[in-house]
Amino acid sequence: xxHPPSRTPARxxxxxxxxxxxxxxRSSGLLAAGFESYGRGLRSYHYRLLAALxxxxxxxxxxxxxxxxxxxxxxxxxxxxxxxxxxVERSVDPEHRRRNIVTITPAGVQQLLELDNVxxxxxxxxxxxxxxxxxxxxxxxxxxxxxAEDESSMG
Amino acid sequence: xxHPPSRTPARxxxxxxxxxxxxxxRSSGLLAAGFESYGRGLRSYHYRLLAALxxxxxxxxxxxxxxxxxxxxxxxxxxxxxxxxxxVERSVDPEHRRRNIVTITPAGVQQLLELDNVxxxxxxxxxxxxxxxxxxxxxxxxxxxxxAEDESSMG
DNA sequence: AGTCAATGTTGGTAAGACCAACATAGCAAA
DNA sequence: TTTGCTATGTTGGTCTTACCAACATTGACT
Numbered sequence: 357x358x359h360p361p362s363r364t365p366a367r368x369x370x371x372x373x374x375x376x377x378x379x380x381x382r383s384s385g386l387l388a389a390g391f392e393s394y395g396r397g398l399r400s401y402h403y404r405l406l407a408a409l410x411x412x413x414x415x416x417x418x419x420x421x422x423x424x425x426x427x428x429x430x431x432x433x434x435x436x437x438x439x440x441x442x443x444v445e446r447s448v449d450p451e452h453r454r455r456n457i458v459t460i461t462p463a464g465v466q467q468l469l470e471l472d473n474v475x476x477x478x479x480x481x482x483x484x485x486x487x488x489x490x491x492x493x494x495x496x497x498x499x500x501x502x503x504a505e506d507e508s509s510m511g
Numbered sequence: 512x513x514h515p516p517s518r519t520p521a522r523x524x525x526x527x528x529x530x531x532x533x534x535x536x537r538s539s540g541l542l543a544a545g546f547e548s549y550g551r552g553l554r555s556y557h558y559r560l561l562a563a564l565x566x567x568x569x570x571x572x573x574x575x576x577x578x579x580x581x582x583x584x585x586x587x588x589x590x591x592x593x594x595x596x597x598x599v600e601r602s603v604d605p606e607h608r609r610r611n612i613v614t615i616t617p618a619g620v621q622q623l624l625e626l627d628n629v630x631x632x633x634x635x636x637x638x639x640x641x642x643x644x645x646x647x648x649x650x651x652x653x654x655x656x657x658x659a660e661d662e663s664s665m666g
Numbered sequence: 667a668g669t670c671a672a673t674g675t676t677g678g679t680a681a682g683a684c685c686a687a688c689a690t691a692g693c694a695a696a
Numbered sequence: 697t698t699t700g701c702t703a704t705g706t707t708g709g710t711c712t713t714a715c716c717a718a719c720a721t722t723g724a725c726t
Contacts, residue, residue: 359580359582359714359715360580361577361578361579361580361581362577362578362580363567363578364578364579364580365559365562365563365565365566365567365578365579366566367562367566367627368558368559368562370650371630371634372538372634372637372638372646372649372650372653373538373539373541373542373630373633373634373637375650375653375654375657376531376534376535376538376637376653377535377538377539378653378657379531379534379535379653379656379657380531380532380534380535381713381714382656382657383527383528383531383532384528384532384681384682386528387528388681399681399682400681400682401681401682403523404520404523407520407522407523408520410520411520411521411522412518412520416704416705417704417705418703418704418705422516422517423516423517423518423519423520424516424519424520425514425515425516425517425519425683426516426682426683427514427682427683427684427685428704428705428706429684429685429705429706429707429708429709430682430683430684431705432705432706432707433706452691452692452703452704453690453691453692454690454691454692454703454704454705455691455703455704455705456704456705472522475526475528478528479526479527479528482527482528482531482656483527483656484659485655485656485658485659486652486655486656490652490655491527493648493652494527494649494652494656495525495527495530497641497645497648497649497652498527498530498531498533498534499530500640500641500645501534501537501637501638501640501641501649502530502533502534502537503640504639504640514683514684536683539712539713543712554712554713555712555713556712556713571673571674572673572674573672573673573674581713581714582713582714582715582716583673583674583675584674584675584676584677584715584716585713585714585715586674587674587675587676588675607672607673607722607723608721608722608723609672609673609674609721609722609723610672610673610674610722611673611674
């Protein structure tokens with residue numbers, strides 16, 4: 357899943373960028389293991405797309421891409437896989453025949469709920485070393501760290 | 512560099528694993544931009560290897576791999592690039608002719624110092640939204656989060 | 667001497683995040 | 697209305713990080 361260094365150079369090991377990358381490696385390793393075991397071959401793109409469809413209702417592929425931050429071409433590929441598993445349906449928008457309307461199916465909703473459970477369990481594993489107060493702090497700090505990004509992407 | 516989602520599904524956006532992945536995207540984006548502008552074509556593998564050589568002295572490729580957490584095959588490739596830039600030298604270990612002894616050159620040390628400056632500047636950019644106290648908290652929380660991993664990799 | 671582990675190398679894979687180019691569809695300005 | 701721009705979905709790439717498998721060679725242990 358991940359080969360952590362056994363010592364790590366001193367100039368590297370306390371730098372925030374390094375800690376962030378190790379934290380990400382740990383988190384994404386656990387996530388990958390979870391998808392591997394319980395995700396039926398789906399990955400994070402699929403999960404994000406199912407979640408977006410469930411929460412925002414039917415949407416075009418371009419809108420899904422913009423909403424989830426996934427590139428149009430990757431949306432196409434991921435939706436093809438979801439469609440082949442009958443988790444979503446694609447139909448041509450009658451008002452704009454170039455556009456597809458993507459809808460989540462009942463089976464897709466079911467799959468999404470299962471993935472929700474798996475992913476919730478992984479949050480717990482990732483944060484296990486922290487107390488509840490520390491978890492809240494950690495989350496709040498990341499939200500603050502990312503607020504600038506959100507603002508800039510609004511414009 | 513990174514296409515942040517414009518909305519992000521609710522079930523995704525507050526999960527720690529998501530925040531961690533966005534934080535990493537931001538951090539590694541800034542890092543990549545820094546390497547792009549000032550790194551003369553080097554990337555993080557090169558930096559980690561130079562740092563390891565500078566701090567621990569000459570080492571075999573296998574030791575470098577274990578010490579830095581970089582796979583043997585990736586060490587080979589990265590060292591070849593460093594060698595072609597005369598930032599490291601490789602010579603056969605007389606006591607074990609299968610093994611290479613890798614040494615950082617003065618030019619390599621020089622390059623490492625330049626990269627140090629670039630990377631230090633990026634720490635500042637990454638943490639900019641946080642106060643000093645928050646930065647310390649954030650770092651401490653990640654260290655705690657990763658402590659378990661370090662223990663397990665010792666055994 | 668024979669087996670086994672370590673070393674460096676080649677070549678491959680996978681996910682995530684990108685980009686360029688294309689045909690088609692609709693819109694808007696000329 | 698024709699021309700030109702933009703949006704859409706699709707195909708087919710690239711790149712980085714992180715892996716794994718296989719191989720010949722080398723040395724060490726039995």
